[in-house]
Amino acid sequence: xxxxxxxxxxxxxxxxxxxxxxxxxxxxxxxxxxxxxxxxxxxxxxxxxxxxxxxxxxxxxxxxxxxxxxxxxxxxxxxxxxxxxxxxxxxxxxxxxxxxxxxxxxxxxxxxxxxxxxxxxxxxxxxxxxxxxxxxxxxxxxxxxxxxxxxxxxxxxxxxxxxxxxxxxxxxxxxxxxxxxxxxxxxxxxxxxxxxxxxxxxxxxxxxxxxxxxxxxxxxxxxxxxxxxxxxxxxxxxxxxxxxxxxxxxxxxxxxxxxxxxxxxxxxxxxxxxxxxxxxxxxxxxxxxxxxxxxxxxxxxxxxxxxxxxxxxxxxxxxxxxxxxxxxxxxxxxxxxx
Amino acid sequence: xxxxxxxxxxxxxxxxxxxxxxxxxxxxxxxxxxxxxxxxxxxxxxxxxxxxxxxxxxxxxxxxxxxxxxxxxxxxxxxxxxxxxxxxxxxxxxxxxxxxxxxxxxxxxxxxxxxxxxxxxxxxxxxxxxxxxxxxxxxxxxxxxxxxxxxxxxxxxxxxxxxxxxxxxxxxxxxxxxxxxxxxxxxxxxxxxxxxxxxxxxxxxxxxxxxxxxxxxxxxxxxxxxxxxxxxxxxxxxxxxxxxxxxxxxxxxxxxxxxxxxxxxxxxxxxxxxxxxxxxxxxxxxxxxxxx
Numbered sequence: 003x004x005x006x007x008x009x010x011x012x013x014x015x016x017x018x019x020x021x022x023x024x025x026x027x028x029x030x031x032x033x034x035x036x037x038x039x040x041x042x043x044x045x046x047x048x049x050x051x052x053x054x055x056x057x058x059x060x061x062x063x064x065x066x067x068x069x070x071x072x073x074x075x076x077x078x079x080x081x082x083x084x085x086x087x088x089x090x091x092x093x094x095x096x097x098x099x100x101x102x103x104x105x106x107x108x109x110x111x112x113x114x115x116x117x118x119x120x121x122x123x124x125x126x127x128x129x130x131x132x133x134x135x136x137x138x139x140x141x142x143x144x145x146x147x148x149x150x151x152x153x154x155x156x157x158x159x160x161x162x163x164x165x166x167x168x169x170x171x172x173x174x175x176x177x178x179x180x181x182x183x184x185x186x187x188x189x190x191x192x193x194x195x196x197x198x199x200x201x202x203x204x205x206x207x208x209x210x211x212x213x214x215x216x217x218x219x220x221x222x223x224x225x226x227x228x229x230x231x232x233x234x235x236x237x238x239x240x241x242x243x244x245x246x247x248x249x250x251x252x253x254x255x256x257x258x259x260x261x262x263x264x265x266x267x268x269x270x271x272x273x274x275x276x277x278x279x280x281x282x283x284x285x286x287x288x289x290x291x292x293x294x295x296x297x298x299x300x301x302x303x304x305x306x307x308x309x310x311x312x313x314x315x316x317x318x319x320x321x322x323x324x325x326x327x328x329x330x331x332x333x334x335x336x337x338x339x340x
Numbered sequence: 341x342x343x344x345x346x347x348x349x350x351x352x353x354x355x356x357x358x359x360x361x362x363x364x365x366x367x368x369x370x371x372x373x374x375x376x377x378x379x380x381x382x383x384x385x386x387x388x389x390x391x392x393x394x395x396x397x398x399x400x401x402x403x404x405x406x407x408x409x410x411x412x413x414x415x416x417x418x419x420x421x422x423x424x425x426x427x428x429x430x431x432x433x434x435x436x437x438x439x440x441x442x443x444x445x446x447x448x449x450x451x452x453x454x455x456x457x458x459x460x461x462x463x464x465x466x467x468x469x470x471x472x473x474x475x476x477x478x479x480x481x482x483x484x485x486x487x488x489x490x491x492x493x494x495x496x497x498x499x500x501x502x503x504x505x506x507x508x509x510x511x512x513x514x515x516x517x518x519x520x521x522x523x524x525x526x527x528x529x530x531x532x533x534x535x536x537x538x539x540x541x542x543x544x545x546x547x548x549x550x551x552x553x554x555x556x557x558x559x560x561x562x563x564x565x566x567x568x569x570x571x572x573x574x575x576x577x578x579x580x581x582x583x584x585x586x587x588x589x590x591x592x593x594x595x596x597x598x599x600x601x602x603x604x605x606x607x608x609x610x611x612x613x614x615x616x617x618x619x620x621x622x623x624x625x626x627x628x629x630x631x632x
Contacts (some may be wrong), residue, residue: 110616113616116376116438127609128610299447299449299450300450303444303448305443307447310432310437314432314436
């Protein structure tokens, strides 16, 4: 029985260390390049938190989440350019993405597995088409330029440090909320749906409602991360909201391990940093970085295949067996006969 | 609209539709054997065109041989992909298999870019020459080839399914894989052959269309969506329904052109979503209830 508290303490300690590092980063990191990449990590985390709930806990897959990213980014960017205050633009962006998610989720309910995957892929491609063709709003393939930075009244996030803090503050709140959802009743219901939808239904879980809710939440989080992206970069164009981005997101969740939020975080950090490895590994040659960038798609594809074949639990599966081993050792050295 | 213009649209619709039909057949054959939607199906189409161009322009092989070489090679790649990436997890939940084929599609496209570059690559027509004119509408010679290939494929598949042991084994697996296995059918072999066949059909489509459109490393995903839309129209069951779905999709696309040529590209996507939402079992099939 000593095993459980030991693991829990370790988990809290890890979370506290991670939180401290996140908060300290903008004051310690002087390298603007690295700070920019870390900000992108935060933006991706918000998106991936939603996808982790959807994939891992509800057992649904989406190959089109770039669409919600785009819906959030374009809605908020367009409104902010018209002079709408950022908080309102943010709400509108998230609402647009959530509405898109609802419109897709309602008819997709009956679909599962590969059908749902194809429906989301098709939806993503249709939205990409609209991002490119509705030039009046989106600026077409030239994109939308001059989106003002996020801010409220005199408080404007216009330096790399403040932008970083804004993104990560949102990311931390999202991750905490997601972790709470996972551990309580909704999380258990979601896992039951993943296990067997019919059995879950028989236990009195409104599976349809549950799945729509999770899908809409993941779409809204996609929109939220899109809003932050648009106001962070200041320029958006259709080339960001492609199937390729949707697949990168899937890779992050799969590498981290389906059904583990902590794993998804690890997968996101690793894969977002991968093409910019020179920012954290000093002395990495330019040629190596270019090679990494050139082979990024191959790496993503191989990660997807190899993880599914050889470590379906992803990084989280590894982490779990590692923690279990530590707990067993602790219990033994404490004198208990394990 | 004049009759000749209408005829021209119908010809274009049946041409594109034939390509979609070949891809839809690939989806259908693999789905029948494994219950897997192979998201890498479009990459077989891309690889077919790419390898034919490489054999013809790079290795200076005669066009006929280049086409055959490309199709056979891609069939081998399909079989290998099944053996290495699908079979070890064949009993996994569908999500794992979807993700594996998605990963395969990323790798195939990316490796093709490393090998053949990112430019659009051309291939000459199988039999160069002026188009035929029929009732005021032009038919390119390559279009005739595409129709010949689809017709030959349908005849070949019908013979395979009805006249050969292997084909009967494949049909048995379609009906009920577990029962087929218990009756002594080598289901693992059926699955591998299905992947190889689907890959070959995808490659054949890619090779046939490359003289008209040229090919690039990144065209796989787009055509896969259209092929899947055609397959789902046909209901992912009978191969003939898949062909009908392909031709129908090609015609629907052309029907939109007089109203808006921009919208042509979303028609397949709209059809896909509409069929999935309204009639996921396809146009020609009755529903079956899932049992616990």
